[in-house]
Amino acid sequence: MEFTIGSYFTREHYPKFFKAWKVMNGKMRKNPFAGMGFMFKYLLETWTFVIICWMGMILIMLLTFGQSKAFKTAKDYCKNDSKIIEKTGKIRYYGLLVGGSISTKGESGESELTFTIVGEKGNFNANAELTKYNDTWEVTDLQVK
Incomplete structure (x- = not known):
């Protein structure tokens, strides 16, 4: 049984990160552009993740x-x-x-x-x-x- 990014991985709003990462990592090893579909499907979540990472880096720079x-x-x-x-x-x-x-x-x-x-x-x-x-x-x- 092959798993896809869909209702199995979502919590009604966003995907379960580690399960989705495992599936997408396998797909992206075969086709590096396979992650683009995931990124566009979950555009808001992707940008939220990017913004949180930038905020974390700025906090580390500020504190360091x-x-x-x-x-x-x-x-x-x-x-x-x-x-x-x-x-x-x-x-x-x-x-x-x-x-x-x-x-x-x-x-x-x-x-x-x-x-x-x-x-x-x-x-x-x-x-x-x-x-x-x-x-x-x-x-x-x-x-x-």
């Missing part, structure tokens, strides 16, 4: 980089640097999306961060390079574009 000591040091540097204030105007806030890399080993480390500064004169992208000595982060380079 946005709450780090390196980013707090970069924000303090921006608030106190006269050249940055002259370019951006008074800084209102910083964007939620903070990306980059942070690597530490004991009391030393390096970090490269990319974030958005929202100031009186508009939105600006900032790239910060930081180093960590004796458990203290210091900005080595910060460019605002």
